[in-house]
Amino acid sequence: MKKVLIVDDAAFMRITLKTMLEKNEFEVIGEAPNGLEGVKKYAELKPDVVTMDITMPEMDGVASLKEIKKIDSGAKVVMISAMGQESMVKESILAGALGFLVKPFKEEDVVKVLSNL
Amino acid sequence: MDDFSSERDPLLDVFIFETNQLLEQLEDIMLEVEKDDTISEEHINEIFRIMHTIKGSASMMSYDSVAVVAHKIEDLFFKIRENKSVGSEFSNVCDVVFEGGDFIKGQMEKIQNGEEAAGTADSLIQRITDLLAKMSGTDEPPKNEIQLEDKPESAPKQEDYAPKAESGKNKFAITIFFDDECKMENVRAFSVVNSIEKYCSEILSKPKELFDNPTCNEVIQKEGFALFIATDLNQQKVEEIVKKQMCVKSVEVKEDDFTLHSKEADNDNNNKAKGVAESGKANTATSTKVASKQSLINVNVDKLDALMDFVGEIVITGSMLEHNPLIKGIELPVLHKNIDRLQKLTKELQDVVMSVRMVPIASVFHKMNRIVRDMSKELNKEVELSISGEETEVDKTVVDNLSDPLMHLVRNCMDHGLESAEDRIKAGKPAKGTVSLKAMNIGSNVIVTVSDDGRGLDKDKIIKKAIEKKLIASDETDISDKKIYSLILAPGFSTKEQVTKFSGRGVGMDVVKQNIESINGGISIDSEPGKGTITKIKIPLTLSIIEGMNVAVGDLSFILPITSIQESFRPKAKDIVTDPYGNEMILIRGKCCNVVRLHEKYGIDTEVKNLEEGILITVENNNKLVCLFVDRIIGDQQIVIKSLPKYLSDMLEEDCGIAGCTILGDGGIGFIINTNEL
Numbered sequence: 001m002k003k004v005l006i007v008d009d010a011a012f013m014r015i016t017l018k019t020m021l022e023k024n025e026f027e028v029i030g031e032a033p034n035g036l037e038g039v040k041k042y043a044e045l046k047p048d049v050v051t052m053d054i055t056m057p058e059m060d061g062v063a064s065l066k067e068i069k070k071i072d073s074g075a076k077v078v079m080i081s082a083m084g085q086e087s088m089v090k091e092s093i094l095a096g097a098l099g100f101l102v103k104p105f106k107e108e109d110v111v112k113v114l115s116n117l
Numbered sequence: 118m119d120d121f122s123s124e125r126d127p128l129l130d131v132f133i134f135e136t137n138q139l140l141e142q143l144e145d146i147m148l149e150v151e152k153d154d155t156i157s158e159e160h161i162n163e164i165f166r167i168m169h170t171i172k173g174s175a176s177m178m179s180y181d182s183v184a185v186v187a188h189k190i191e192d193l194f195f196k197i198r199e200n201k202s203v204g205s206e207f208s209n210v211c212d213v214v215f216e217g218g219d220f221i222k223g224q225m226e227k228i229q230n231g232e233e234a235a236g237t238a239d240s241l242i243q244r245i246t247d248l249l250a251k252m253s254g255t256d257e258p259p260k261n262e263i264q265l266e267d268k269p270e271s272a273p274k275q276e277d278y279a280p281k282a283e284s285g286k287n288k289f290a291i292t293i294f295f296d297d298e299c300k301m302e303n304v305r306a307f308s309v310v311n312s313i314e315k316y317c318s319e320i321l322s323k324p325k326e327l328f329d330n331p332t333c334n335e336v337i338q339k340e341g342f343a344l345f346i347a348t349d350l351n352q353q354k355v356e357e358i359v360k361k362q363m364c365v366k367s368v369e370v371k372e373d374d375f376t377l378h379s380k381e382a383d384n385d386n387n388n389k390a391k392g393v394a395e396s397g398k399a400n401t402a403t404s405t406k407v408a409s410k411q412s413l414i415n416v417n418v419d420k421l422d423a424l425m426d427f428v429g430e431i432v433i434t435g436s437m438l439e440h441n442p443l444i445k446g447i448e449l450p451v452l453h454k455n456i457d458r459l460q461k462l463t464k465e466l467q468d469v470v471m472s473v474r475m476v477p478i479a480s481v482f483h484k485m486n487r488i489v490r491d492m493s494k495e496l497n498k499e500v501e502l503s504i505s506g507e508e509t510e511v512d513k514t515v516v517d518n519l520s521d522p523l524m525h526l527v528r529n530c531m532d533h534g535l536e537s538a539e540d541r542i543k544a545g546k547p548a549k550g551t552v553s554l555k556a557m558n559i560g561s562n563v564i565v566t567v568s569d570d571g572r573g574l575d576k577d578k579i580i581k582k583a584i585e586k587k588l589i590a591s592d593e594t595d596i597s598d599k600k601i602y603s604l605i606l607a608p609g610f611s612t613k614e615q616v617t618k619f620s621g622r623g624v625g626m627d628v629v630k631q632n633i634e635s636i637n638g639g640i641s642i643d644s645e646p647g648k649g650t651i652t653k654i655k656i657p658l659t660l661s662i663i664e665g666m667n668v669a670v671g672d673l674s675f676i677l678p679i680t681s682i683q684e685s686f687r688p689k690a691k692d693i694v695t696d697p698y699g700n701e702m703i704l705i706r707g708k709c710c711n712v713v714r715l716h717e718k719y720g721i722d723t724e725v726k727n728l729e730e731g732i733l734i735t736v737e738n739n740n741k742l743v744c745l746f747v748d749r750i751i752g753d754q755q756i757v758i759k760s761l762p763k764y765l766s767d768m769l770e771e772d773c774g775i776a777g778c779t780i781l782g783d784g785g786i787g788f789i790i791n792t793n794e795l
Contacts, residue, residue, distance in 0.1 A: 010135060012128070012174045015128060016128055081301075082169065082172060083188075083301075084195075086303065086328065087328070093307060098363075100363070102299075103177055104179070
């Protein structure tokens with residue numbers, strides 16, 4: 001079972017992702033409401049995969065990704081973005097994100113992406 | 118009325134809850150913005166983020182009408198962030214945000230009620246589009262940020278890639294199709310390039326330009342993304358690397374000896390700078406004022422109701438154990454000790470459950486800010502809303518039922534109570550009127566007052582209208598002020614000549630009274646001509662479990678809420694007075710108080726007919742006192758209020774005085790009396 005850390009400031013997105021993942025043999029081992037907490041939790045829990053929202057308070061997804069990569073250059077991070085955030089997604093790819101999902105997405109999209117990592 | 122929300126998708130509940138929370142935050146921000154008459158960078162970022170989140174969640178739940186509006190406002194604030202100001206469009210921007218928030222709030226209500234979230238906000242969206250056009254156009258050209266180029270469409274530049282390999286003996290043409298609807302195909306394409314460029318000594322692509330190219334995604338969808346690379350990798354390896362990327366539907370790798378024309382006019386690395394349009398760094402601004410994110414658990418109110426019901430049942434069962442005469446007679450200390458302990462624990466459990474349901478009244482009070490603001494604009498009156506005691510806690514159901522009455526009362530203050538600025542100045546008052554909301558705990562009640570410093574109520578007008586509506590006899594001259602003011606609570610009563618948008622239909626105050634009474638509360642009004650009006654609402658802290666005094670009338674048991682009892686005593690014959698109409702009254706400390714014989718009122722057979730042989734209990738009845746005549750007092754106990762079964766309530770008259778029933782300690786039924794209806 002792959003261990004996942006969900007980083008997103010919207011409780012709704014966190015619970016939606018969690019529901020989708022737990023139905024499909026993923027184990028959600030932690031959640032964080034912003035990039036800063038995300039980095040902390042990453043260091044603490046060492047998940048297999050991270051889903052990272054882009055727009056968050058305190059520290060956004062791209063910055064958080066960069067910090068996590070500093071801790072673990074092999075960290076597997078998938079960005080969760082919305083339409084209109086092309087440049088930030090581009091930045092995150094350059095920073096080493098393995099891929100991205102665009103809202104709205106379906107359960108099968110998430111599963112497919114995370115399973116292939 | 119069954120609420121099946123617990124059967125509903127729990128995700129929906131979270132969506133609704135979170136969106137409503139965000140909308141509240143938004144309203145708080147906007148009210149602050151309007152008060153300060155300026156919109157700070159922090160505010161811009163907050164509003165942007167709120168709309169961005171709502172857009173994302175709404176789109177996940179397929180509530181497109183909401184997503185579209187949120188997206189539009191997000192775009193607007195993206196522009197404002199870029200421009201670093203709203204320029205001259207401040208009040209238009211504010212209006213548009215308020216309206217957008219209201220629209221989304223309306224949609225949330227529909228969704229909450231299980232209705233379809235149909236409806237669009239086309240005109241609002243058009244206005245935002247126009248605003249955006251104004252802001253991008255002549256108003257204030259963005260100084261610091263880079264604008265979208267208005268390059269001629271005909272000469273697309275090759276995207277600036279960074280091939281890192283030293284040699285590339287193999288040349289391939291790669292055609293990639295991405296999954297249908299994978300969105301942001303250009304970024305997906307970029308991702309592919311990013312993964313392979315370190316192995317290439319040369320890379321070209323078609324479409325040439327991925328970013329700032331409006332047709333790019335469409336082209337990729339139709340024709341695929343073509344890459345031309347020179348690399349030392351073999352064909353299989355190239356295919357492998359590309360396939361690993363997300364959303365790749367198909368890959369075709371062919372040997373292809375392409376010629377390079379990469380030297381045209383893109384030495385300038387300005388191309389890389391193009392993608393900076395969206396700066397995520399501004400997100401670091403923290404907002405401390407707006408709704409602190411506490412670590413709390415959200416609990417569905419239905420679960421709390423169920424919990425209360427169960428606690429109620431436990432209280433009843435405990436009472437039955439405690440008061441059952443057979444059990445009382447058992448000589449078993451350990452039994453009685455444990456029954457006592459059970460009762461104590463039950464009381465504590467009850468206290469905790471009730472406290473779980475308690476919420477500060479602040480949320481209701483804060484809603485009034487919006488009302489004052491809107492009405493202030495419409496009526497052209499400057500008004501300040503002063504709030505105190507907002508941390509006072511009340512039961513959640515009470516808060517829900519208090520919202521509408523308070524809104525109506527606040528509207529009344531603003532519409533009827535407060536005079537125009539002109540009139541106020543003439544009267545020597547400050548031009549700005551004040552509406553005050555106060556809440557405080559007194560005993561086991563919460564007192565909420567709504568007051569204004571306006572013109573006060575016109576007693577003569579009220580009396581005239583009351584006589585017209587036959588609420589009082591035309592020759593009744595000796596009515597107290599309080600009674601006069603309470604007349605406006607009667608149905609159909611309104612002294613306003615016209616129905617305004619906000620009030621005057623005369624259905625308001627009596628509905629307010631009904632709402633308050635439905636939560637076992639009472640309402641009273643006081644006023645001083647020229648100075649203002651105060652409406653006082655008294656509500657018990659808890660709804661369904663009260664302390665009651667059990668009294669006997671004949672064979673029946675009645676329960677009087679302890680909070681409404683003033684005193685009880687056995688009357689002396691000499692204090693009993695009968696007025697010319699035959700009404701019995703009792704003298705208490707020099708004052709006359711009406712007597713209500715419960716056995717007569719409810720047609721009960723009883724031996725105790727003489728007042729000196731029974732007990733008189735003085736209770737509150739709409740802010741005056743009345744004495745109830747009963748046979749005897751049995752005792753006080755915790756009462757769980759249960760509503761009367763339908764077959765009974767259908768038979769009884771309205772206002773008959775029976776508020777509900779309960780199961781007594783001895784297993785019998787007691788009728789709970791609403792003293793205000795006697």
